[in-house]
Amino acid sequence: MATVAYNFYQTDVFGPQNQQAISSLVNNQSTDVFARRERRATAASEPLPHRVKVRIPLDGESIELTYLDSVLPAWAEPVLSSLPERWGATPGWDGYHARPTSVQLVVRLLNILSTVMLGGYQPPQIMPLADGGVQAEWHRGQRDLEIVVSADEAPSYYFFDHDTGEEEEYTLEQREDRVRDLIGGLS
């Protein structure tokens, strides 16, 4: 798994300036495992340990993400691989007036997933929102679960069981355990 991820997401190595930025991020944002790194043309240098750098091609450009661990978790590979086709790249990408997908909101969703996903969980499908946000979806049988990171509201989740009529919609804060259980039930 790790070998595939590293090969598939081979990226440029970062120059000294970016290495400093990565070190600072480790010290100051230990809870966020994904961080956006701006792409720079730099000379090659030794890659840092315990980092996975991922380049995501988008309409002729690309963004780079850094995962602050030595190996991507199993769910991350299919999710990251899907992002180029699940991205709203240009204004009006939905045929109406959608805003382009925000990298910051995608990173926020990835960090939420890092918190709630456990080994063996089914990876979600990622969908862009018209406001530039993004959501993760699971559907299995008659049960639906979504984690929504929109541009204007706090991250939230929505769960609905069509068989029982059970329905939940809350902000995600302090409900990670519940969401983790729901994902487990869909995996």
Next chain:
Amino acid sequence: MAEDARQDDPTVLNGDRLFRRVQAHPNQLFTEPDGSKRPSSAVFKVTELSVNIESVMVDFLDGI
């Protein structure tokens, strides 16, 4: 807080079905385990949603 200028439109009947155009693109369609696809709920999460009204469409088509 500014008052919402949008008003209920009584010409749209409660029983009218509303259609939203969804593009056949992976960023709008959820892929089921059997490979079939259906619109993601994300396509309906829009503050102001453009739709087609079934009765208006039928009247229009009848007039052709």
